Amino acid sequence: MAETILITGATGLVGKALTKVLLVQGYEINVLTTQKRLLGSKNNIHYFFWNPQSNDIDSKCFNKVSTVINLAGSPIAQRWTKSTKSSILNSRVQSLNTLANAIREHKINIKQLISASAIGIYPDSKTHYYEEKNVNSVGSSFLSYVVQQWEAATHQFQSMGIKTTLLRIGIVLDNKGGALPKIATPIQNYYGAVLASGEQWQSWIHIEDLVRLFIHILESRLEGVYNAVAPNPVQQVELTKAIAHVLKKPLFLPNIPEFMLKLIFGSMSSVVLESQRVCSKKIQSTGFKFTYHELSAAVDNLLT
Ligand SMILES: NC(=O)c1ccc[n+]([C@@H]2O[C@H](COP(=O)([O-])OP(=O)(O)OC[C@H]3O[C@@H](n4cnc5c(N)ncnc54)[C@H](OP(=O)(O)O)[C@@H]3O)[C@@H](O)[C@H]2O)c1
Numbered sequence: 422m423a424e425t426i427l428i429t430g431a432t433g434l435v436g437k438a439l440t441k442v443l444l445v446q447g448y449e450i451n452v453l454t455t456q457k458r459l460l461g462s463k464n465n466i467h468y469f470f471w472n473p474q475s476n477d478i479d480s481k482c483f484n485k486v487s488t489v490i491n492l493a494g495s496p497i498a499q500r501w502t503k504s505t506k507s508s509i510l511n512s513r514v515q516s517l518n519t520l521a522n523a524i525r526e527h528k529i530n531i532k533q534l535i536s537a538s539a540i541g542i543y544p545d546s547k548t549h550y551y552e553e554k555n556v557n558s559v560g561s562s563f564l565s566y567v568v569q570q571w572e573a574a575t576h577q578f579q580s581m582g583i584k585t586t587l588l589r590i591g592i593v594l595d596n597k598g599g600a601l602p603k604i605a606t607p608i609q610n611y612y613g614a615v616l617a618s619g620e621q622w623q624s625w626i627h628i629e630d631l632v633r634l635f636i637h638i639l640e641s642r643l644e645g646v647y648n649a650v651a652p653n654p655v656q657q658v659e660l661t662k663a664i665a666h667v668l669k670k671p672l673f674l675p676n677i678p679e680f681m682l683k684l685i686f687g688s689m690s691s692v693v694l695e696s697q698r699v700c701s702k703k704i705q706s707t708g709f710k711f712t713y714h715e716l717s718a719a720v721d722n723l724l725t
Contacts, residue, residue: 423447423448423449424448424449424487424488425448425449425450425451425484425485425486425487426443426448426449426450426451426486426487426488426489426490426639427451427452427453427482427483427486427488427489427490428440428450428451428452428453428489428490428491428492429452429453429471429489429490429491429492429493429516429520430491430492430493430494430516430537431450431452431453431454431466431492432452432454432456432459433492434593434595434597434598434599434628435492435537435590435593435628435631435632436452436492437597438595438628438629438631438632439490439492439631439632439635439636440452440466442632442633442636443636444464444465444466446636449465449467449485450465450466450467451466451467451468451469451482451483451484451486452466452467452468452469452482453469453470453471453478453479453482453493454468454469454470454471455470455471455472455473457470467482469481469482471519473493473512473515473516473518473519474511474512474515476515476518476519476522477519478519478520478522478523480523480526480527480529483523483524483527483529483531486529486531487530487531487532487533488531488532488533488534488535488639489520489531489533489534489535490535490536490635490639491516491517491520491534491535491536491537492537493512493513493516494509494512494513494516494537494571495508495509495512496509497509497541497564497689497692498600498603498689498692499689500686500687500689501563501687501688501689506563509567510566510567510570510571513567513570513571513574514570514571514574517536517571517574517575517577517578518574518577520534520578521574521577521578521581524578524581524583525581531578531583532583532584532642533583533584533585533586533639533642533644534575534578534583534584534585534586535586535588535635535638535639536571536575536585536586536587536588537588537590538568538571538572538587538588538589538590538646539564539568539571539589539590540589540590540591540624540648540650540697540699541560541562541564541565541567541568541692541695541697542558542559542560542565542568542569542572542589543558543559543560543565543697543699544558544559544560544561544565544697545560545562545691545694545695545696545697546696546697546698547620547621547622547696547698549698550698550699550700551648551697551698551699551700552648552700552702552703553589553645553646553647553648553703554703560695562691562695563688563691564691564692564695568589572587572646575587584642584644585644586638586643586644586645586646586647587645587646587647588634588635588638588647588649589646589647589648589649589650589699590626590631590649590650591623591624591625591626591648591649591650591651591654591697591699592623592624592625592626593625593626593628593631594625594626594627594628594719594720594723595627595628595723596723596724601664601720601723601724604660604661604664605664605668605724608661608664608665608668608670608672609668609670611670611671612674613661613664613665613670613672613674614661614672614674614675614676614677615657615658615661615662615672615676615677616657616661616676616677616682616693616694617657617676617677617678617679617682617693617694618676618679619656619657619658619661619676620656620657620658620696621656621657621693621694621695621696622654622655622656622657622696622697622698622699623654623655623656623657623660623696623697624648624650624651624654624697624698624699625650625651625654625655625660625716625719626649626650626651626713627651627712627713627719627722627723629712629713630651630711630712630713631649633709633712634647634649634704634709637704637707637708637709641707641708643707647703647704648699648700648701648703648704649704650699650700650701651701651711651713651714651715651716651719652701652705652711652714653714653715653716654697654698654699655716657693659716660716663716663717663720664720664724666717667717667720667721667724667725668724679694682694
């Protein structure tokens with residue numbers, strides 16, 4: 422009988438792509454969503470309501486479920502005010518708390534939790550090459566704090582004897598949303614430019630590889646922390662140039678200075694200003710093979 426997977430945040434960029442492939446591979450999919458208009462069953466996906474802020478969850482979502490994939494969280498790429506910062510943190514921690522409370526209360530037998538995490542946990546550095554094993558490698562930024570709290574909230578699943586896996590995801594490249602269209606649109610329209618010094622490392626992953634990586638973890642029942650980034654991170658200047666090259670557009674504007682980015686985006690500018698060069702060796706050592714090793718191939722595949 423097909424395995425049933427429960428996915429939170431399944432309506433987002435990663436969730437949509439992952440769900441599509443899991444369905445093709447014959448998995449049954451239950452989804453927990455905050456959107457009431459989706460409830461019911463559509464295209465072989467069964468939608469159930471939850472509101473992690475009020476610990477509200479339809480426990481029928483766990484019917485036949487052995488694995489939970491957690492992708493829920495309010496968007497990082499929005500202006501950071503007191504209220505959006507609180508939502509960025511709480512939506513992630515409360516989602517895990519709500520799942521854990523329901524599993525405990527209804528004595529549900531879950532084998533594995535696979536949760537999204539992010540490379541934003543690592544400190545901002547132009548020189549370090551981050552591997553998962555260095556537990557002291559955590560930054561002092563807001564984003565790093567969020568990710569530390571997010572990861573800490575998964576410990577309660579381990580305490581219940583549930584296999585727990587964390588994927589520290591890098592910048593997901595997809596042509597349907599996320600970072601790539603935001604960088605490519607200005608370049609396409611002749612006003613693209615390198616951000617700040619352009620020396621900051623950007624550890625990226627092609628959406629197809631990320632989806633395959635989730636399924637690799639699921640099918641191999643791997644546990645622990647894994648960086649979900651391609652083997653060759655690039656500096657921001659290379660990313661901008663690779664996109665311009667594929668789109669056959671010139672880059673003639675000067676770099677956008679750091680102060681200007683801070684003025685436009687406020688403290689959220691740290692998302693593009695911080696540098697994290699992240700290593701993919703651990704997941705590769707488990708037999709995972711990336712399709713997109715080099716940025717040029719990934720960008721070419723997505724933009725042409
Ligand atoms: N995309 C990236 O480059 C990237 C990089 C590193 C880490 N990540 C992490 O990976 C996860 C998935 O990323 P994504 O790009 O697919 O995100 P996304 O497109 O923003 O989707 C996240 C989903 O979370 C749910 N959600 C939104 N606000 C929520 C709230 N307040 N409470 C509970 N659920 C809420 C929504 O699903 P419903 O509307 O159905 O509830 C939404 O579709 C996120 O946690 C993200 O932080 C992403």
